[in-house]
Amino acid sequence: xxxxxxxxxxxxxxxxxxxxxxxxxxxxxxxxxxxxxxxxxxxxxxxxxxxxxxxxxxxxxxxxxxxxxxxxxxxxxxxxxxxxxxxxxxxxxxxxxxxxxxxxxxxxxxxxxxxxxxxxxxxxxxxx
Numbered sequence: 001x002x003x004x005x006x007x008x009x010x011x012x013x014x015x016x017x018x019x020x021x022x023x024x025x026x027x028x029x030x031x032x033x034x035x036x037x038x039x040x041x042x043x044x045x046x047x048x049x050x051x052x053x054x055x056x057x058x059x060x061x062x063x064x065x066x067x068x069x070x071x072x073x074x075x076x077x078x079x080x081x082x083x084x085x086x087x088x089x090x091x092x093x094x095x096x097x098x099x100x101x102x103x104x105x106x107x108x109x110x111x112x113x114x115x116x117x118x119x120x121x122x123x124x125x126x127x128x
Contacts, residue, residue, distance in 0.1 A: 007043070007064070009052075017050070018030055036057075036078070038054045057077065058073070058075075068117030076095075
């Protein structure tokens with residue numbers, strides 16, 4: 001849930017994520033793309049992005065204003081928890097059968113990153 005915009009993200013059994021505006025009680029976005037159960041979600045501090053993780057070992061970044069997938073990658077083991085730093089500079093994740101916390105830096109801090117939507121049939125790749 002993000003207080004500033006009254007948006008609530010809900011993971012469904014059929015691997016979809018619904019974003020609901022709690023003020024109007026309407027579904028404003030439906031995100032499809034995970035091929036396994038969604039394990040966690042985190043809104044960016046500015047409320048622009050929703051990052052989701054799933055048992056398909058993918059971590060996906062959704063742009064809320066456009067309703068499109070803008071980034072996606074695979075990890076070796078499924079992420080079980082996600083959290084943004086207060087400034088949005090880092091994303092922390094924990095993973096199935098892994099001890100510790102992984103920190104992912106926001107690429108937009110270091111270089112220009114195109115935020116064009118990815119194709120609907122985008123297949124994420126494994127990070128090194």
